[in-house]
Structures are given as structure tokens and as C-alpha cells.
Amino acid sequence: IKIKITEVPIPVGFAAAFEGERVRKEDMFAEFGGGRTPAWELVRMRDMADVEDHRIEVIGPDIDTLAPEGGKLPLAILVEVAGKNMQEDFEPVIERRIHYFLNYIEGVMHIGQRDIMWLRISKSTYEAGFRLHHIGEALYAKMLDEFGNIIDKVQVKIYTDKEKVIKLAEEIARPKYEARDARLAGLTDESVDTFYSCLLCQSFAPAHVCIVTPERLGLCGAVSWLDAKATKEINPTGPCQPIVKGECKDEIKGSWDSINKAVQELSHGATKEVNIYSIMENPMTSCGCFECICGVMPEANGVIIVNREYAGMTPLGMTFGELASTTGGGVQTPGFMGMGRQYITSRKFLLAEGGIKRLVWMPKELKEALREKLNQRGKEIGFENFADMIADETVGTDPDSVVAFLNKVGHPALTMDPIM
Numbered sequence: 159i160k161i162k163i164t165e166v167p168i169p170v171g172f173a174a175a176f177e178g179e180r181v182r183k184e185d186m187f188a189e190f191g192g193g194r195t196p197a198w199e200l201v202r203m204r205d206m207a208d209v210e211d212h213r214i215e216v217i218g219p220d221i222d223t224l225a226p227e228g229g230k231l232p233l234a235i236l237v238e239v240a241g242k243n244m245q246e247d248f249e250p251v252i253e254r255r256i257h258y259f260l261n262y263i264e265g266v267m268h269i270g271q272r273d274i275m276w277l278r279i280s281k282s283t284y285e286a287g288f289r290l291h292h293i294g295e296a297l298y299a300k301m302l303d304e305f306g307n308i309i310d311k312v313q314v315k316i317y318t319d320k321e322k323v324i325k326l327a328e329e330i331a332r333p334k335y336e337a338r339d340a341r342l343a344g345l346t347d348e349s350v351d352t353f354y355s356c357l358l359c360q361s362f363a364p365a366h367v368c369i370v371t372p373e374r375l376g377l378c379g380a381v382s383w384l385d386a387k388a389t390k391e392i393n394p395t396g397p398c399q400p401i402v403k404g405e406c407k408d409e410i411k412g413s414w415d416s417i418n419k420a421v422q423e424l425s426h427g428a429t430k431e432v433n434i435y436s437i438m439e440n441p442m443t444s445c446g447c448f449e450c451i452c453g454v455m456p457e458a459n460g461v462i463i464v465n466r467e468y469a470g471m472t473p474l475g476m477t478f479g480e481l482a483s484t485t486g487g488g489v490q491t492p493g494f495m496g497m498g499r500q501y502i503t504s505r506k507f508l509l510a511e512g513g514i515k516r517l518v519w520m521p522k523e524l525k526e527a528l529r530e531k532l533n534q535r536g537k538e539i540g541f542e543n544f545a546d547m548i549a550d551e552t553v554g555t556d557p558d559s560v561v562a563f564l565n566k567v568g569h570p571a572l573t574m575d576p577i578m
């Protein structure tokens with residue numbers, strides 16, 4: 159791990175070394191978001207004239223109003239940037255860094271993104287004199303430090319006034335999030351001539367290479383094809399490099415000579431071949447930061463998916479943590495694969511094995527979050543309310559109860575070709 163110390167004018171430490179630090183409930187002074195209060199964060203591009211460099215505003219009560227016992231506040235962090243070389247496509251790439259930069263602050267914990275963000279400030283950091291405008295100082299310094307080639311000016315607005323947080327979420331933040339998703343939704347793997355590699359995770363999984371396509375985002379869930387493209391434009395020699403597709407060898411498995419060549423080079427020979435739509439035959443490698451793990455359940459002739467937040471048992475007899483230790487590390491493990499949540503409802507999901515028809519079990523919470531898209535995908539292949547055909551922990555976590563349920567609902571996986 160590279161430790162870079164940047165001088166930022168805040169009363170507590172600021173370094174990458176604080177990144178993994180947790181703020182536990184008993185050490186916490188202030189809390190924002192995480193489902194407890196409305197909260198969101200956004201980076202948006204403005205005209206040069208609309209950004210006053212280094213202007214930091216706190217609109218609403220600061221955290222000292224929570225003294226002495228501490229408490230919760232709504233929060234919106236709106237970072238507005240301007241620059242000759244800035245483009246709207248760069249906004250999500252810069253916005254993702256809010257997560258890293260705030261975690262660099264001693265006694266500050268940031269989880270999630272967009273309007274599911276969650277922030278905690280510790281008691282000792284509050285007592286050291288840390289106030290909300292220091293969030294702005296940290297973001298100001300780091301954004302210019304890391305993106306000086308595209309940003310000339312930065313201003314930060316921090317809202318804690320509940321009405322404003324809610325109103326601006328509707329007016330500014332959500333329309334932006336939706337527009338970004340919609341742009342990506344219109345893209346298919348066939349409609350572009352270039353995919354991207356991402357090597358960001360080689361710092362801890364040295365042979366790992368993500369291939370990022372419009373219909374398969376990075377397994378961390380934070381790097382879409384548009385984000386990889388923007389990362390390349392911002393930093394031409396950086397972690398994301400283009401792979402010109404060329405002729406496709408197998409559209410169902412997702413096999414290209416260009417990808418195999420790139421993976422061989424970038425993994426230093428560790429991986430020879432990757433089929434980007436297959437879990438059984440030369441699947442993509444997994445680093446360690448996957449949002450979900452997909453694994454074959456032989457008894458059901460299908461696959462299960464488990465997300466990081468689910469702490470319970472799965473029908474494979476392993477928890478997420480146990481599966482993660484056999485799936486990660488940058489090696490190919492046929493039958494197991496890390497993936498981003500959005501890939502589950504992609505039309506390219508396990509295309510080589512028959513697609514979403516193989517999906518037999520997932521935690522209830524994940525299923526509910528994806529219900530609408532699962533049903534939409536199910537409809538396309540001839541099943542109404544497909545989400546209800548997928549078992550979850552309320553059905554059971556042992557193979558027998560899962561298979562009994564699948565038989566009862568007539569799940570398609572049971573009558574497909576053997577998966578292995």
C-alpha cells in the first residue's frame with residue numbers, strides 16, 4: 159500500500175493509512191445517511207463563471223449543535239468543479255473519489271455512494287475541533303491534487319438543512335444519477351468497438367484483470383464501461399486501457415483473441431484465456447472487492463448469488479466470507495466468480511451457461527432490490543414474476559429445501575442441460 163500524505167488544513171490526521179478505520183457506534187459523535195437520515199453526494203460540472211475557487215459553504219446546523227451527546231443530521235455534499243478540460247462524463251469518476259478522500263480523514267468513516275452514502279464522525283475527531291467545513295477542505299485539496307489536469311476550480315456546498323437536502327436531491331442529484339444510468343442502459347457490447355481493462359486491484363491481487371464492457375461492469379460495481387472510458391481520458395497511462403475488440407470468436411461464451419492477448423499480457427502470463435460470459439470455462443478472475451459472488455449449486459443444476467452484506471449461510475454450505483476466500487486472489491476458479499450487482503440482470507449474465515434461467519437462490523434483500531429488473535428479464539425469456547421463482551433464505555439454506563422449492567415453482571434450471 160502506497161501511503162501518500164497530503165497537507166490539508168484540518169485538525170486531525172489525513173492519510174491513506176486511515177482508509178480502513180471504522181467508527182463504531184460507541185465512539186461516534188455524528189452520523190449521516192445510512193438509511194437513518196436523508197443523505198447524498200454529487201460531483202457536477204459547472205461553467206467557469208459559476209464556480210468560485212475554494213469557496214466552502216455549510217448550509218444548515220453544524221455538528222456542534224448536536225453537543226453534548228451527539229446525534230444525526232441530514233447531509234448533502236455537492237462538489238462543483240470547472241475546468242477547460244473537464245467533461246460531464248468525468249463527473250462519476252471524480253465523485254467516486256469522495257469515498258476514498260473522506261476515509262483518509264482520521265475518525266471519519268464513509269460507506270456507499272450516491273444517495274445510499276453513510277458517514278460517521280468520531281467523538282475524538284469532533285473534540286479535536288473538526289467541523290463540517292473541514293470535509294470541504296479535504297475534498298477541495300484532494301480533488302485539485304488528483305485531478306489538476308482536468309479541474310481548475312472547486313467549490314463545495316455542504317447542506318444539513320433537511321428541507322434543502324430533500325429538495326435538492328429531487329432537483330439536482332437524482333436526475334443526474336438517472337441520466338448516467340440511462341446512458342449506460344442504452345449501450346450493448348455489440349454497439350461499441352472497444353472494451354476496457356482495469357488493473358486498479360493489482361495492488362493486492364497482482365494477476366487480476368477486470369474486463370469492463372457496457373453490459374458487464376467491473377466486479378466492484380464502481381467501474382462501468384463509461385467510467386473506464388473516462389478514466390482513460392483523464393489519465394492516459396492509468397489503470398484503464400482500451401482493448402479494440404476485433405472479430406468475435408464466440409458470441410455466447412464471450413471470446414475474443416484481443417481479450418485473451420490483453421489478459422495474458424496484463425496478468426503477466428498467469429491467465430491465458432478468458433470467456434467474459436462464462437462461469438465454467440475460463441471465467442474472469444476475481445480480486446477481492448466483488449459486490450457479489452456467484453457459485454454453482456450442482457444439486458439445482460444452477461447458480462446461487464450472495465452479496466457482501468448478507469451474513470448468513472448459503473445453500474453451498476459456505477457464507478460470503480468463506481466463499482470469498484476461495485474465489486478471490488486473481489486466479490481463475492471455474493464454478494465461482496465475483497461480480498457487480500448490475501451484471502446479474504444484464505443480458506450477458508452467464509450467457510454461456512444459459513443466462514438468468516440458471517439463477518436459483520439469492521438473499522431476500524438482494525432479490526427485493528433487483529425485483530423489478532429480474533421480472534423484466536424473466537419476462538423476456540418467458541416467465542412471469544421470475545423473482546418469485548428464485549429461492550432465498552426464507553425458503554432455506556440447505557440444498558434439499560431449495561430443490562424442493564424449485565420443483566414446486568417449476569424453475570427452468572432443473573430441466574436445462576447439466577451445468578457441469
Ligand code: SF4
Pocket residue numbers: 356357358359360367368370375376377378379380381445447448
Ligand atoms: Fe477495477 Fe475490477 Fe478493481 Fe473494480 S474490481 S477497481 S473494475 S480492477
Ligand code: ZN
Pocket residue numbers: 359378445446447448
Ligand atoms: Zn478489486
